[in-house]
Amino acid sequence: MSEWWDYGLADFLLFSPRVYYRLFETMNSVWWIAVLAAFVAGLVAAGLAMRHGHRGNRVILVLLSLIWGWAGYGFLWQYYQPINWAVAYILPGFVIEAVLLAVFAARPLPLRFGWRGDLTSCVGAGLLVVAFVIYPFVGLIEGRDLIQAELFGSAADPTALGTLGFVLMARGTWRWLLLPVPLIWCVFASATLWVMDQQVAYVMFVAVWLTIFSGWLDLKNGVTTRRLTEAERATPASLSD
Amino acid sequence: MSEIDRRNFIKGAGALGLAGMSASIGQTVPRLARAASSATVPDVIRKTVASTGEKIPAVGLGSWITFNVGNDMVLRDQCASVVSAFFNAGGRMIDSSPMYGSAQEVIGYCLDKLGAHDRVFSTDKVWTSGDGAGQIAETAERWHTRNFDLLQVHNLVGINENLPLLFRMKDEGRLRYVGITTSHGRRTDDMIALMKNERLDFVQVTYNPVDRKVEEYLLPLAYDRGIAVIVNRPFRGGSLTQQLEGEPLPEFAADLKAESWAQLILKYLIAHPSVTCPIPATTNPAHAAENMRAATGVLPDDKMREQIAAVIGVLV
Ligand SMILES: NC(=O)c1ccc[n+]([C@@H]2O[C@H](COP(=O)([O-])OP(=O)(O)OC[C@H]3O[C@@H](n4cnc5c(N)ncnc54)[C@H](OP(=O)(O)O)[C@@H]3O)[C@@H](O)[C@H]2O)c1
Numbered sequence: 335m336s337e338w339w340d341y342g343l344a345d346f347l348l349f350s351p352r353v354y355y356r357l358f359e360t361m362n363s364v365w366w367i368a369v370l371a372a373f374v375a376g377l378v379a380a381g382l383a384m385r386h387g388h389r390g391n392r393v394i395l396v397l398l399s400l401i402w403g404w405a406g407y408g409f410l411w412q413y414y415q416p417i418n419w420a421v422a423y424i425l426p427g428f429v430i431e432a433v434l435l436a437v438f439a440a441r442p443l444p445l446r447f448g449w450r451g452d453l454t455s456c457v458g459a460g461l462l463v464v465a466f467v468i469y470p471f472v473g474l475i476e477g478r479d480l481i482q483a484e485l486f487g488s489a490a491d492p493t494a495l496g497t498l499g500f501v502l503m504a505r506g507t508w509r510w511l512l513l514p515v516p517l518i519w520c521v522f523a524s525a526t527l528w529v530m531d532q533q534v535a536y537v538m539f540v541a542v543w544l545t546i547f548s549g550w551l552d553l554k555n556g557v558t559t560r561r562l563t564e565a566e567r568a569t570p571a572s573l574s575d
Numbered sequence: 576m577s578e579i580d581r582r583n584f585i586k587g588a589g590a591l592g593l594a595g596m597s598a599s600i601g602q603t604v605p606r607l608a609r610a611a612s613s614a615t616v617p618d619v620i621r622k623t624v625a626s627t628g629e630k631i632p633a634v635g636l637g638s639w640i641t642f643n644v645g646n647d648m649v650l651r652d653q654c655a656s657v658v659s660a661f662f663n664a665g666g667r668m669i670d671s672s673p674m675y676g677s678a679q680e681v682i683g684y685c686l687d688k689l690g691a692h693d694r695v696f697s698t699d700k701v702w703t704s705g706d707g708a709g710q711i712a713e714t715a716e717r718w719h720t721r722n723f724d725l726l727q728v729h730n731l732v733g734i735n736e737n738l739p740l741l742f743r744m745k746d747e748g749r750l751r752y753v754g755i756t757t758s759h760g761r762r763t764d765d766m767i768a769l770m771k772n773e774r775l776d777f778v779q780v781t782y783n784p785v786d787r788k789v790e791e792y793l794l795p796l797a798y799d800r801g802i803a804v805i806v807n808r809p810f811r812g813g814s815l816t817q818q819l820e821g822e823p824l825p826e827f828a829a830d831l832k833a834e835s836w837a838q839l840i841l842k843y844l845i846a847h848p849s850v851t852c853p854i855p856a857t858t859n860p861a862h863a864a865e866n867m868r869a870a871t872g873v874l875p876d877d878k879m880r881e882q883i884a885a886v887i888g889v890l891v
Binding site: 341347348349350353356357360412413416417418419 | 640641643644645646647649650674675676677680730858
């Protein structure tokens with residue numbers, strides 16, 4: 335098997351940045367209604383997640399589940415896979431993530447989203463801002479057209495970034511199960527962008543580390559493992575961890 | 576196609592090493608027989624495939640990255656323009672691999688669109704440690720063809736299974752030539768061992784005025800063994816032409832009628848007696864035609880080749 339050890343990361347750069355960014359242009363032009371709808375759905379979910387309440391939690395998860403399903407089919411399957419065969423190996427991850435989000439939405443005790451003012455919340459909110467506002471429009475600085483914008487909800491990179499943000503803004507047991515797929519995607523995307531010489535690779539890379547660090551802090555403080563008490567479920571304001 | 580008398584070929588080719596080169600090493604033939612459909616195809620230098628005596632145009636076309644454009648019809652049509660410019664300038668060999676994403680499918684699209692399946696010297700690869708035969712069948716489907724001119728074991732992957740498979744296909748008349756590839760100077764020792772022990776028609780290696788390691792042993796061996804040599808990464812994946820952009824051409828370029836650095840590099844490669852065909856990749860029809868024009872006119876002799884390597888070595 336030594337033949338496979340010869341390969342470097344650059345050997346797997348199969349396409350040029352021009353072809354890559356045209357994927358978004360084509361998708362945004364052909365599927366603009368779905369792209370816009372997914373983006374708006376994401377915004378609604380983000381709005382709900384920032385509220386410190388216990389209503390809308392299931393809605394957020396359902397919307398995210400639909401978004402992952404759409405990003406998997408709309409972008410990965412239709413556009414990205416034809417130019418990058420490695421995507422075929424990650425595509426099932428998108429299905430798993432969509433199913434997991436649906437399961438989390440359906441289970442009796444759903445996740446609770448909300449701003450808590452701690453480091454994890456700050457990182458989560460920061461990632462949401464990056465995913466919704468900054469990431470789609472970095473291309474403009476680099477001279478790409480607006481039509482090539484990578485929007486949360488359809489393009490995989492901001493969708494994965496934003497999902498990390500959502501999970502960090504959430505509270506509830508087993509929520510870390512929602513992290514591996516977006517984390518793996520961010521690592522994959524970061525490597526791809528890096529070999530394409532795209533500075534935005536660092537954003538994905540930093541997001542991965544911040545998420546892992548915040549998750550580790552939560553784990554250390556027992557936030558991950560403790561179930562919400564009845565009182566906490568009844569009174570969102572009493573959430574203290 | 577006539578069978579080659581390998582011994583005569585080697586004898587006739589003369590002593591190895593960098594013996595004086597000129598346009599005579601590559602033969603300029605009146606017109607490409609297979610490309611007879613286009614009345615405008617110019618004369619180009621052709622090199623001999625030693626194992627059969629067949630002569631093929633001395634510049635081919637790669638497809639790594641450049642032809643992986645997926646379902647983007649605008650870009651597919653641009654690829655078709657590249658292939659069209661390439662054929663019209665006298666080119667024939669197009670190289671691809673199952674590793675190159677949608678490139679094989681896009682080549683199939685281009686050949687269909689141009690109605691040019693009979694003009695191409697189809698060159699592809701097998702790149703799997705698993706079901707080689709299945710992969711080759713898929714590759715043929717993507718090209719919309721049944722048989723290939725040349726199939727190579729890509730980067731020697733699964734060589735113990737894939738090489739016998741290719742030889743079997745050749746023996747059964749389903750394949751004309753068998754080859755192996757590497758790049759970036761990797762696995763040279765393994766490649767050399769295979770060149771010594773197997774009846775290969777082609778090898779594909781990286782070679783350009785900066786990456787010259789193959790000159791030491793591999794190219795002379797190919798010559799001795801009558802193995803045709805395809806050169807990949809002639810422009811180091813484009814970094815060479817980019818670095819040289821804007822630099823004035825040396826005066827002697829005019830003697831070779833080289834209009835650009837790209838042509839100078841290709842002439843340097845074609846002039847080596849062992850080299851059959853560099854396969855530069857491009858997204859630009861003008862570059863495809865320009866690269867083919869390198870296979871016309873005069874080629875550098877040994878001294879001039881050294882000058883080319885020296886000048887480029889200083890500039891990059
Ligand atoms: N192991 C293997 O089997 C292996 C490994 C590597 C490569 N290969 C084969 O070899 C082929 C060639 O290697 P490669 O694609 O890596 O690199 P390459 O041919 O050395 O370089 C390709 C680059 O050169 C530029 N170029 C082409 N013609 C030019 C011209 N006339 N003036 C200026 N720039 C020019 C192209 O840019 P423009 O688009 O702007 O023209 C393109 O970006 C591959 O496509 C592939 O088929 C095989």
